[in-house]
Amino acid sequence: MKKWLQKTLVITVAFLTFGLITPNHAIWEGLENGQPNNGSQNSNFQNNSDSREQFTTVVEQTSNEQSSLEDQHVESVLLAAKEQSYMKFGPRIAPVIGDEFEERIFPKLEEAIELTLSRLDNQxxxxxxxxNNPSGEYGERIFNISDGTSGKDLIRFHVRTEKRPKEGYYYNFHYHTFEDRFVAHHSLGDIYWSKNTPPKWLS
Structure with a gap:
């Protein structure tokens, strides 16, 4: 076989298989001498198939481990978010609004956190x-999630006490994100307190 044709075939095979299949030199020697080399071809094919399977397994395993690690990060943030919320409520407010918070507000809060975190890279x-310091008195802050390396806030969760004429007091849960420089007010929902003035946060 002509040398230029042999080199062209080697380059083509390497290019088309992204280097996973390397041409066996024994094949070219057999072709030059006019002798078939089926045993060598089968052996080479088997070795390359094994290599591809091992490579695929390693990639899948790495991908699964990475996905599991990301899920753990998100789960730990959600757990801390719930803890900070109940710390904010304190023992006087939590028993009154806790069930409604769990059913109506927290699922939306989780969704907002997951959506924000899904836009971040692994690092x-x-x-x-x-x-871990929700504001007391009548302050709005429940918690902020920030980038630990830059210190910049990514998302801020607040609850505002609102007095509505002839209705009474409501808790308005909402959040702000870095994407609009914390300008927009994204509502998570309202929980009714009563017509009486609610206690201060953390009390």
């Missing part, structure tokens, strides 16, 4: 921080 997910 950022490793260094997330959640504040």
């Amino acid at each position: 950022s997910l490793n260094y997330l921080k959640i504040t």
Whole structure:
């Protein structure tokens, strides 16, 4: 076989298989001498198939491990978010609004967190921080989630006490995100308190 044709075939095979199949030189020697080399071809094919299977297994395993790690990060943030919410409510407010918060507000809060975190790269997910100092008195802050490396807030969760004429007091749960520089008010829902003035947060 002509040398230029042999080189062209080697380059073509390497290019088309992204280097996973390397041409066996014994094949070319057999072709030059006019002798078939079926045993060598079968052996080479088997070795390359095994290599591809091992490569696929490693890629799948790495992908699964990465996905599991990301899920763990998100789960730990959601757990901390719930803890901070109940810390904010305190023992006087939590028993009154806790059930409604769990049923109506927290699922939307989870969705907002997951949506925000899904836009982050893996490196950022490793260094997330959640504040552990909800504001007391009548302050709005429940917690903020921030990038631990830059210290910049990613999402802020608030609850505002609203007095509505002839109705009484409501708790308005909402959040702000870095994507619009914390300008927009994204509502999660309202929970009715009563016509009486609610206690201060953390009390």
